[in-house]
Amino acid sequence: MRSRPPAPEAPHPHPKRTPGAPTRTPGAPTRTPGAPTRTPTAPTPWPDARAIAARAAVKEAAHAAPVLRPLPDALGHVLAAPLAALTDLPPFDTSAMDGWALAGPGPWRLPTPTEDTEDSEHGILAGHDEAPPLPDGRAIRIATGARVPPGVTAVLRSEYGTDTGDGWLYADAAHPVVLGQDIRTRGQECRSGDQLLPLGTLVTPAVLGLAAAAGYDELATVRRPRVDVLVLGDELLHEGLPHDGRIRDALGPMLGPWLRALGAEVLGIRRLGDEADAVYAAVAESSADVVVTTGGTASGPVDHVHPTLRRLGAELLVDGVEVRPGHPMLLARLGPGRHLVGLPGNPLAAVSGLLTLAEPLIRTLTARPAPVSWPAPLAEPVHGHPRDTRLVPVVFRQDEALPLRFNGPAMLRGIAVADGLAVIPPGGAVRGAEVEVLDLPWSGGGGGGVSRGGDMPGGAGDR
DSSP, X not given: OOOOOOOOOOOOOOTTSOTTOOOOOTTOXXXXXXXXXXXXXXXXXXXXXXXXXXXXXXXXXXXXXXXXXXXHHHTTOBBSSOEEOSSOBSSSOEESXXXXXXXXXXXXXXOOTTSOOTXXXXXXXXXXXXXXOOOTTBEEEEOTTOBOOTTOOEEEEGGGEXXXXXXXXXXXXXXXXXXXXXXXXXXXXXXXXXXXXXXXXXXXXXXXXXXXXXXXXXXXXXXOOXXXXXEEOTTEESSSOXXXXXXXXXXXXXXXXXXXXXXXXXXXXXXXXXXXXXXXXXXXXXXXXXXXXXXXXXXXXXXXXXXXXXXXXXXXXXEOXXXXXXXXXXXXXXXXXXXXXEEOSSHHHHHHHIIIIIHHHHHHHTTOOOXXXXXXXXXXXXXXXSSSEEEEEEEEETTEEEEBSOOSTTOOTTGGGOSEEEEEOTTOBOTTOEEEEEEOTTSTTOSSOOOOSSSOBOOSOOO
């Protein structure tokens, strides 16, 4: 039995400041002389924020030098250039089956023991040089993958032919020989120079196999963006049970693997207290392409991300997003080729920030194509925020997106078993409404999946 949906989430308060504009932490140094003054802005609509994040590093991605990696080391990386065939595939005509190579119509004369040919005993084997031409009316044993000699018009499978023992081969009446049967012709799969895979393809085991077949010993791959993760908060414990007003850090264990799944190289995860100079030093001294912070993005007395950005003269690209959970997220350009993604401190809100800002930014830096999404009908209605987009964990049941109950900003119980996050427009969505579903890195494309258990479906919202 479902409880009544709660009231929509209240907007985050921003007392005594223009919405979206960070306040200066008391005692923190002022903006670096000459650094640009940030113009206060309103929160960015959710679709616009994702588009800004995707465009933020286009120049850096375009000028990044590829990294050549031996095939065994390329797994999990992304192609920095289209993969073109270095040879025809197959490189020569080959037999598709074990059997006999035939020349012309049958019956066919087989080699006799007295014939002085190296192929008379075992036939033509894979890996050998091209055999001499086969005269018309003759047949010879051939193995799968062996090079077909000149003059061969077809291959007869072993189970479809009869060697009568008197030097003659006959085809079964039920399996008449067709010209070219069971011969893999040269270039059947591709010709030398054909594009096999586009830039941005993820290197999977199958891609390694194709690259090897096409003649490659190494692949040009995109350098993975280096990411530093800064987990902020005096209240966070890193082991044991919560006590004395302190809680376990859920983001430190989660963000590193999540960012790696998006294609990043995580340099480290640092845990910092709520001290302005420590936050400033950690960001200023980082050599990473992307710094990801958690917490400290609002305007409270110990929220030091905005003041740090002012001290560094950073350019705010996104300052607050019209999305729940996750409203006080941000994206800033620290300098050429360097960005900072500020995630909220609540766990599910941080996931929202990952998918809204970090994923599009890292996707551009890794040259991966934008994921193809498709709408899914909601199995139950979902209430919405009056003005903001909502992201709600869902599982797929019979091609419908079923909302999960535990979807509050501080909750991970829903996302832990989710197939994706449904994008709920302002005002909510009724049952059957088709909504976009954001895939999770490990969900394998969503649709058609089955709930893995652990969370009870709930309809409509935070509890």
